[in-house]
Amino acid sequence: MAKKFLFVNRKAPYGTIYALESLEVVLISAAFEQVVSLVFMDDGVYELTRGQKTDAIGMKNFSPTYSALGDYEIKNIYIEKESLEARGLTLDDLQHLVWEDEDDDWAEKDSIHLVSSKELASIMADQEVIITF
């Protein structure tokens, strides 16, 4: 039975284990064919920033894995507009994530949606399970 899962990511990618743990649970949920959407808000918007380099902190750079989300049929990745703006970031600072539509000759379609806090509230209201990291 597929349920609508929303994973809310609110923490910076390194320094705590939350971002990586969230990504693992997201991949597992999607592998079990659940309907999975993601939100990045607060410091969570940093998880998707381009050009991460982790050599100096001795941790694996897992940011390339976000590009695989499309392969896992994850087509809705919401970025909270207010969080992005408060940190002086724009969508250009984030990875450009897409999914490929098999029924449309593998056309690449955007997975990232910039939404306001208000819009996010109605997206959340529409979910069956919400898990926050």
Next chain:
Amino acid sequence: MPIEVNGVSHETDEEGYLVNLADWTRELGEALATEDDCELTDAHWEVINFLREYYEEYQIAPAVRVLTKAIGKRLGKDKGNSKYLYELFPYGPAKQACKYAGLPKPTGCV
């Protein structure tokens, strides 16, 4: 149990997956397969090489459903299906092919 190739011993976990990804060589892939009585053909290597490239790009081993779809896109529909992949890797295409590719077990793999 460690696996030995050309006199060099490589550490594996309790399920036989390589502990150190950087240890992997083609010979080591063959040796891991031989332990399971599996002889690797070009068809096997096509999948193994695909998995290594996937890991290189995304830093994960894909789940079986993702692998099947991606193989279909890359190598054609006749190969991107469970029947074809299970014939090559009867213990589970993602699980078994990842082992010979020197990758960790796919995330979400039971």
